[in-house]
Amino acid sequence: MARVKRSRFAFLSGYRRTARLYLKSKIGMIGLVIILFFVILAIFSPELTSNNPVFDVGVGAPYSVPAWATIFPQYSGYAVTGYVIRPVLFASTSDLDVWTLSGVTNGTVTRGISTAAPHFKSGPVYPGSMQVNASIIPVNQSVRSPSLPYGQAFFSLSQSFQWTTKAPNEFLIAALIKPLKVENVSAIYLNFIVSTPTSNLSLSSNQTFILGQEIRILPNQFGQWKWSNISDALLPLSGLPAFVKGSPSSIVFNQVGKYTLTLQVMGIPNGDNPSISMNIASLSFHEQGNAYGLLGTDNEGRDVWSQLVWGSQISLMIGILSGVGAVAMGALAGLAAGYLGGLSDEIISRVTDFFLVLPFLPLLIILVLIISQNDALYANLYWWIIAVFVILSWPSIAKIIRSQVLSVKERQYVEASRALGGGTPHIIRKHILPNVMGLVYSQVALNVSGFILLEAALDYLAVSLHPIDVITWGAMLTNALPDATANSSAGYVWWWFLPPGIAIAALSLAFVLVGFALDSIFNPRLRAR
Amino acid sequence: MGLGRYIARRTVYTIVLLVVIVIFNFFLFQIMPFLFACPGMTYNRCVQLLYVPQQAPKGATDPILALHHEQEIIMTAYGFNRSIPERFVLYFKDMFTFQFGFNIHGVLGGSVLDSINKRLPFTVLLLGASTVASFIIGIGLGVVAAAKRGKIFDVSSLATLLFVNALPVFFLAGMLELSQLALTGTFYQPVGAALLSKIGWAYDAAILKELFLPFVTLTLAGIGGVFLTQRAVMIDTMAEDYILMARAKGVPERTVLYTHALRNAVLPIATAFALSIGFILSGAIITETVFGWPGLGQAIYLGVEGIDFPLEQAMFFIISIMVLIAIFVADIMYGFLDPRVSTG
Numbered sequence: 105m106a107r108v109k110r111s112r113f114a115f116l117s118g119y120r121r122t123a124r125l126y127l128k129s130k131i132g133m134i135g136l137v138i139i140l141f142f143v144i145l146a147i148f149s150p151e152l153t154s155n156n157p158v159f160d161v162g163v164g165a166p167y168s169v170p171a172w173a174t175i176f177p178q179y180s181g182y183a184v185t186g187y188v189i190r191p192v193l194f195a196s197t198s199d200l201d202v203w204t205l206s207g208v209t210n211g212t213v214t215r216g217i218s219t220a221a222p223h224f225k226s227g228p229v230y231p232g233s234m235q236v237n238a239s240i241i242p243v244n245q246s247v248r249s250p251s252l253p254y255g256q257a258f259f260s261l262s263q264s265f266q267w268t269t270k271a272p273n274e275f276l277i278a279a280l281i282k283p284l285k286v287e288n289v290s291a292i293y294l295n296f297i298v299s300t301p302t303s304n305l306s307l308s309s310n311q312t313f314i315l316g317q318e319i320r321i322l323p324n325q326f327g328q329w330k331w332s333n334i335s336d337a338l339l340p341l342s343g344l345p346a347f348v349k350g351s352p353s354s355i356v357f358n359q360v361g362k363y364t365l366t367l368q369v370m371g372i373p374n375g376d377n378p379s380i381s382m383n384i385a386s387l388s389f390h391e392q393g394n395a396y397g398l399l400g401t402d403n404e405g406r407d408v409w410s411q412l413v414w415g416s417q418i419s420l421m422i423g424i425l426s427g428v429g430a431v432a433m434g435a436l437a438g439l440a441a442g443y444l445g446g447l448s449d450e451i452i453s454r455v456t457d458f459f460l461v462l463p464f465l466p467l468l469i470i471l472v473l474i475i476s477q478n479d480a481l482y483a484n485l486y487w488w489i490i491a492v493f494v495i496l497s498w499p500s501i502a503k504i505i506r507s508q509v510l511s512v513k514e515r516q517y518v519e520a521s522r523a524l525g526g527g528t529p530h531i532i533r534k535h536i537l538p539n540v541m542g543l544v545y546s547q548v549a550l551n552v553s554g555f556i557l558l559e560a561a562l563d564y565l566a567v568s569l570h571p572i573d574v575i576t577w578g579a580m581l582t583n584a585l586p587d588a589t590a591n592s593s594a595g596y597v598w599w600w601f602l603p604p605g606i607a608i609a610a611l612s613l614a615f616v617l618v619g620f621a622l623d624s625i626f627n628p629r630l631r632a633r
Numbered sequence: 634m635g636l637g638r639y640i641a642r643r644t645v646y647t648i649v650l651l652v653v654i655v656i657f658n659f660f661l662f663q664i665m666p667f668l669f670a671c672p673g674m675t676y677n678r679c680v681q682l683l684y685v686p687q688q689a690p691k692g693a694t695d696p697i698l699a700l701h702h703e704q705e706i707i708m709t710a711y712g713f714n715r716s717i718p719e720r721f722v723l724y725f726k727d728m729f730t731f732q733f734g735f736n737i738h739g740v741l742g743g744s745v746l747d748s749i750n751k752r753l754p755f756t757v758l759l760l761g762a763s764t765v766a767s768f769i770i771g772i773g774l775g776v777v778a779a780a781k782r783g784k785i786f787d788v789s790s791l792a793t794l795l796f797v798n799a800l801p802v803f804f805l806a807g808m809l810e811l812s813q814l815a816l817t818g819t820f821y822q823p824v825g826a827a828l829l830s831k832i833g834w835a836y837d838a839a840i841l842k843e844l845f846l847p848f849v850t851l852t853l854a855g856i857g858g859v860f861l862t863q864r865a866v867m868i869d870t871m872a873e874d875y876i877l878m879a880r881a882k883g884v885p886e887r888t889v890l891y892t893h894a895l896r897n898a899v900l901p902i903a904t905a906f907a908l909s910i911g912f913i914l915s916g917a918i919i920t921e922t923v924f925g926w927p928g929l930g931q932a933i934y935l936g937v938e939g940i941d942f943p944l945e946q947a948m949f950f951i952i953s954i955m956v957l958i959a960i961f962v963a964d965i966m967y968g969f970l971d972p973r974v975s976t977g
Contacts, residue, residue: 457650458653458657460908461650461953461957461960462949462953463915463933463953465918465919466918466937466945466948466949466952467661467949469937470661470662470937474666474669477670478670478672481669553799557799557801561801561802564801564803565922565937578801581801581803581804585807588807588811596811601804601807605800609796609799609800609801609804610799612799613795613796613799616795616799617795
């Protein structure tokens with residue numbers, strides 16, 4: 105019984121030996137680590153990226169440099185696209201302290217966490233909201249502040265932030281609010297006030313012009329969740345004198361220092377004891393500058409990091425599947441040709457010659473072009489590309505395997521085994537395969553590397569056939585190439601052009617290294633003496 | 634088997650392979666596109682849909698008559714009105730008499746043969762120069778690396794060339810364009826634009842100037858493969874018994890290396906070189922496209938873009954002939970150089 109057990113797992117000791125040798129191979133380990141890195145990118149693509157690599161156009165300004173590149177002098181001071189003030193999800197009382205609440209003289213104001221929260225089909229889930237109850241004593245018309253003609257302030261929420269960069273291209277201040285209970289107040293106004301280090305700028309008009317309609321909340325809207333936005337695109341329309349001269353962001357953010365954003369809630373009292381209860385689910389300040397994320401953006405403002413991460417899937421899938429497929433086919437054919445000889449050898453050698461004569465890359469593009477003419481086939485384009493890779497590549501692999509089989513077949517121990525009565529299955533299993541498998545493994549690795557490069561070349565040459573919803577490294581390079589070689593104002597888009605090129609090079613080099621390592625393990629002649 | 638019989642056998646075999654390739658090309662260019670583009674449709678209907686104009690030429694006095702006339706011309710010119718066996722016979726005849734017909738799309742000019750002739754010198758110049766250069770450099774580096782196996786020179790040249798080999802060619806081309814910009818402050822000008830106004834020596838000088846970057850790109854891209862093959866063959870050869878023998882009897886290491894080993898190790902490279910020469914006419918599609926070099930590779934690319942099958946099938950045929958000749962020559966050469974092959 106014990107004997108049977110041992111022999112059943114005997115093959116494991118061979119693998120263990122190979123693994124031990126492999127772990128000692130420095131280049132093999134480097135290759136493996138690089139491959140693992142990209143495999144992790146491919147598997148965790150959804151978790152690693154927050155933007156759709158193809159369809160999320162304009163997540164940042166076009167040609168944004170990476171956020172970390174602002175440490176370089178030529179990009180220093182670029183505003184980084186992102187939240188200046190993040191939206192806080194109000195889940196517990198500690199979340200309330202993010203915003204400073206201040207009431208007005210002669211008024212009362214309290215706040216707490218409310219479970220009332222907006223529900224949207226997509227986007228963040230709001231666990232709750234901040235509820236503010238404020239009441240004031242109405243004052244005489246004549247005493248009212250001259251700058252706020254349409255009502256009285258009830259309360260305000262403010263938060264300070266440090267501004268360290270140049271002015272952003274655009275900004276957006278957004279509040280998600282719901283007036284709950286409003287007594288003796290005829291309308292509510294929201295004022296967004298940005299205090300610069302030197303002056304106060306009221307970003308909303310109290311005149312009910314176009315901007316006012318965005319901000320004003322009339323009684324029939326009470327009790328509903330409502331987004332209130334201020335963006336620099338809207339501000340010039342407001343007709344405020346300060347913003348007629350230039351873009352609001354360049355006027356407001358023209359200096360560095362401590363800024364404060366204040367949301368001031370005002371109402372028009374029309375009776376005694378006016379009070380406002382209001383829920384606030386989100387209040388945020390987003391800016392769009394010339395720097396974005398890990399790797400910046402492309403010419404359409406799409407996230408390059410997302411493209412790089414999602415592109416790894418196609419490269420790995422095509423490389424590995426066609427590498428394994430081509431080598432499996434080539435190995436079977438090579439074994440048959442080498443061991444059986446005769447007619448099968450003749451056929452396989454002739455087919456190999458035939459494929460050798462055809463110009464590989466032109467044939468590849470033409471086949472892909474023909475395939476993409478058919479809508480049904482085009483839907484699975486990448487599977488067909490893999491099929492074409494396999495069909496065009498297996499003969500040369502068969503040729504390599506065949507010559508190895510031929511040389512093993514002639515070795516003396518095989519002859520001895522045959523003389524002792526070993527049958528064909530026995531000889532193939534015990535003598536031929538163990539001596540050929542090393543070559544097969546290294547061929548897989550080397551071919552995967554070749555196919556990764558080939559897929560990139562195909563992306564370049566057949567760019568018009570590229571499926572619109574898929575991003576690949578080759579397509580990234582192709583898209584970036586015109587800008588990379590001509591667009592000096594965008595720094596030759598190095599953050600967009602280099603990553604896919606380096607990724608392709610690293611991944612295909614990694615497979616070559618693994619192939620070399622396997623080769624030297626299975627082929628002792630190659631080991632340094 | 635004597636050398637004469639060996640050559641005769643190879644000749645017959647080469648001709649058979651050429652015929653097979655012509656048949657394959659017919660299937661690839663004349664049958665397959667229509668099978669895939671319009672499934673379930675008759676051949677002629679599909680042809681009409683794809684290639685025959687559906688709109689009258691602009692400015693025609695009688696549009697319907699003009700349209701019919703145009704359609705008639707196309708159908709006859711490309712043989713679309715014949716049956717498939719008829720077309721095949723015609724195709725066979727056309728190919729072997731170099732009647733390649735006319736480009737379907739205007740980008741490349743009228744006659745296929747003309748456009749090939751016009752582009753041929755550019756491709757031969759670029760590919761010829763870079764193939765020779767990459768083989769010379771690759772063989773040189775490979776031999777030295779094999780001789781200094783495991784030393785710094787070997788490891789560093791291996792690492793560098795493996796890395797260059799792993800770069801996509803158009804990425805490499807873009808990087809080289811950028812380095813030219815950084816070094817000289819000028820952009821690479823596609824050759825077509827730079828040549829228009831020049832004649833005589835100025836024309837040649839301009840071509841050579843614009844040749845530089847595509848040449849460097851292709852040479853860099855080609856060195857790796859040659860280097861790796863040469864190094865591997867050389868290392869294998871150095872392990873042979875006769876090298877041990879030569880060393881044992883006190884032959885100087887240089888002589889062992891360059892006389893005993895190299896002469897045997899250069900054989901596989903010679904085959905690879907012959908094959909590369911055969912493939913010269915297929916041009917360097919990617920490099921020529923990136924740099925706008927007006928060679929045959931660019932023509933293949935433009936032809937694919939415009940679904941220009943007369944050009945593509947002519948190119949495939951010519952490339953196949955060249956490669957077959959190259960293989961044939963390599964085989965014969967092998968027969969002369971290595972007596973073991975022909976005497977079996």
